[in-house]
Amino acid sequence: MKKLLNIMANRLFIVAVLILLQLGLIIGVMVSLSGFKLVSNLLRFLNFFLIIYIVNRQENPSYKLAWIILVLVFPLFGGLFYLMFGGRKMPKALRREAMIEAARTHPVLPRNEKILAEIEGQDEQAAKQFRYVVNNAYYPVYKNTEATYCPTGEIKFWHMLEELKKAERYIFLEYFIIDNGIMWDSILEILIEKVKQGVDVRVMYDDAGCVYTLPANYRKILEKLGIRCAVFNPLKAQLVIQMNNRDHRKICVIDGKVGFVGGINLADEYINAYEKYGHWKDTAVMLKGDAVWSLTVMFLQFWNFVYKAMPPSNYDDYWPVYKPEEQPVSDGYIQPFSDSPTDEEEVGATIHFNIINQARHYVYIHTPYLIIGYEMQRALETAAKAGVDVRITVPHVPDKKLVFMVTRANYEPLLKAGVKIYEYTPGFIHSKSFVSDDEIGLCGTTNMDYRSYYLHFECGVLTYKSSIIKEMKQDYLDTLKDCCEITLEDCRKTPAVVRLIRAVLNLFAPMM
Structure with a gap:
């Protein structure tokens, strides 16, 4: 077992070192060239048009904002990194x-x-959800x-x-x-x-x-x-x-x-x-x-x-x-579906939006990460303000500490709007599920984060009036017994330094 772990660690180490060497070489060349005034002015000129290009792309605003800040703060190579990694989609x-x-x-x-x-x-509202998947993901x-x-x-x-x-x-x-x-x-x-x-x-x-x-x-x-x-x-x-x-x-x-x-x-x-x-x-x-x-x-x-x-x-x-x-x-009615970064259709994110927006009485959510943009935050807040019982359960023991800090950075505005947030105290919740109004259920692989919504190949199953919806709801309520509810007071007790770190990390959350 130790030998196997060493082989895997060495493989990842070699890949990481070679990539860092390539990055170092590129940055070194850029730094050297920046000493020439003509090159420096050209980079500023190109970054200006790059920012215009980023602003006008049909992408998540939070994602665009993060890259614009990076380009402005690091004009020497921020634009280059965007051209290399910021396009999101596959070649x-x-x-x-x-x-x-x-x-x-x-x-x-x-x-x-x-x-x-x-x-x-x-x-009719439920039918719109299923028809959206049929028309855009082609799964019946x-x-x-x-x-x-x-x-x-x-x-x-x-x-x-x-x-x-x-x-x-x-x-x-x-x-x-x-x-x-x-x-x-x-x-x-x-x-x-x-x-x-x-x-x-x-x-x-x-x-x-x-x-x-x-x-x-x-x-x-x-x-x-x-x-x-x-x-x-x-x-x-x-x-x-x-x-x-x-x-x-x-x-x-x-x-x-x-x-x-x-x-x-x-x-x-x-x-x-x-x-x-x-x-x-x-x-x-x-x-x-x-x-x-x-x-x-x-x-x-x-x-x-x-x-x-x-x-x-x-x-x-x-x-x-x-x-x-x-x-x-x-x-009941069953609709398996798949989501792909190869097209311009964010199926997983849209299904999440639709369930939240169409909820009449409640929507209960399990997610390991709560790395959401303005639109998803507003959808959750609007539903809660309209009287929908919106509950979100996340882990108490994180698998990625920096990502967990961003998750917690999103608590306060949601709590202020009436969204209820719980942490699963025994450990880690990896489930990605929605259940709403005793009628709609969703179980799949899509996290509430930018990577699942925009970068990864994902899949799931959407159900309507199936017997498993009652089971999903009961499982959610049973899970709450092992959770601690997060309050606004809990958020306000957070030290100022931690809040600042979370805020900075949240700014670059779309890149995580």
């Missing part, structure tokens, strides 16, 4: 590849207009689907093991983090056995998410076992903007019949097999039925984009093979 060539692959999936995803019409007959809303809520990682893990053992055709796994331990070793044991039975087993993981948990050659290790493997966006010792884009999704699909989605990665802290940041609270949803087809398409779409060793899969070939034969009794 044009990669974006084009991803969008072409996404377009290939549209014909195999049914719009299910009759189901949308049913929802519209019950609640389904019936004929059974949903099971998993309020902890342990419960999801148990269900997942049981379903994996039943696999006959294929197993698709896509996770941000995979870590050797009780959880992954138990799953891997089943995968190896299934490969021997002729099951098509594919695993996809994010390289940055696994840099501390898996060796650099882990793909080859899995492929020697007969498991096809793809690694998203491998870490490289070069300054490239796509290093910001990560595959933050967590998807498991089995035979097109069963699918899992939620915040739970394949690592032992998620099932509390060991304590990392206190007790780990997370959630997921298991689906059985028609809606699993969207999760299948999500995986295959990304697999074709990432896995370059073979010709891309033909979606028309998968539809008759993977579509489930039996149809479970409908459990």
